[in-house]
Amino acid sequence: MSQITTTFQPSASLLAQLARLPEMSWAELKAEHQRLYHAEPAVKHRRFVERRIATRLQEIEYRHHDRARLERNQRRIRALVESGEIPPRARKTAPMPGTVLSREFGGEIHRVAVAQDGTVEYGGQRYNSLSAVARAITGTRWSGPAFFGLRATKESK
Known part of the structure; x- marks a missing residue:
């Protein structure tokens, strides 16, 4: 079987930001957390804060790549607000590429x-x-x- 890769490739910028996290000082980590979450870290646990920052950076990067999902969710939210009920999702049985x-x-x-x-x-x-x-x-x-x-x-x- 040939190797299958996903269509999404993280940007070099994202990879560089993730690689830099362990090298950042605590003050830099706190500032980055403040920028991303608009709040000070809730705990003073370095690995936890690094992981939260990494998660947020990836969320920001990946959210630009699935507009169709965002639009489907926005339609479902509008339907919920209008009718008070969540419409059933159309079930797509096709697995994602790379599966x-x-x-x-x-x-x-x-x-x-x-x-x-x-x-x-x-x-x-x-x-x-x-x-x-x-x-x-x-x-x-x-x-x-x-x-x-x-x-x-x-x-x-």
Whole structure:
């Protein structure tokens, strides 16, 4: 199986900021915490503060890369405010690119890797869907998401 990477690559700036945290003085850490959280650190525990700062820096960096999720959440919030009820989410069973799914079948472990373009790789071949892979493994028609445990089967409901 070829190696699959995610589409998101952290910026050099983010990596540099994260690498610098252990070298910062306590005063610098407090100032950075103040800048990011608009408050002094609640505890005087260096590793805890470094981790909180690292988390916030990553949140800031990553939030720019999933506008669709932000828009879906904003629609759900508006619906909640307007109706008082949270609308059900459309369940997307497609796993994220880079995900490796495993399933034991016929005494063998079968691994499938999800590619960036949404196809899946199994046994050195590309398939358009998990269902196509499940059919190749079992020889019968299967729901790929159910076969790989991403969705309940009729028997398990």
